Amino acid sequence: MRISVDVEACVGGGQCVLSAPDLFDQSDDDGTVILLGQPNADQEHEALQAERVCPAGAIVVDPR
Template sequence: MKITVDRDRCIGAGQCVLNAPELFDQDDEGTVVVLEEQPTPDQEPAARAAEHACPARVITLV
């Protein structure tokens, strides 16, 4: 699995960080930052939760 994000469409809601703080952070403007592009199998449920929780739908898991 690989995490990709569309930082240009991010609205800074922070749901990604709340659901998967080991995988996501926010920069000074509140825009999503991916900390780990390829989560481990143990991190995949958190990555999926973050993807589904994002109100702007900027997170994609491939």
Template structure:
């Protein structure tokens, strides 16, 4: 799994950080998502998928490995 985030779309809700703190963080100044791991291990995939599903701005994009 490969992850990309659209910082322009991010509204800083922080749900991704609560669900997958090993993969996502937020900038202190404005709360915009920071991607810590663009290719997380398999054990993180479920949390990452949930983070993408609950993102109110649809700023998290998941790409399956080919």
């Protein structure tokens, strides 16, 4: 599984941080998404949830 984030599309809603706090953070400058790392096997559900709840479609999870 591989996460990619689109900082330009991000609207700083913070839903990803609530869903997967170990995988996502928000920039202090403009609140946009910071990807902290790729998910391990235990974090895959959280990663998919973050993708699902992102209001701006700024998180894409490639399951391969």
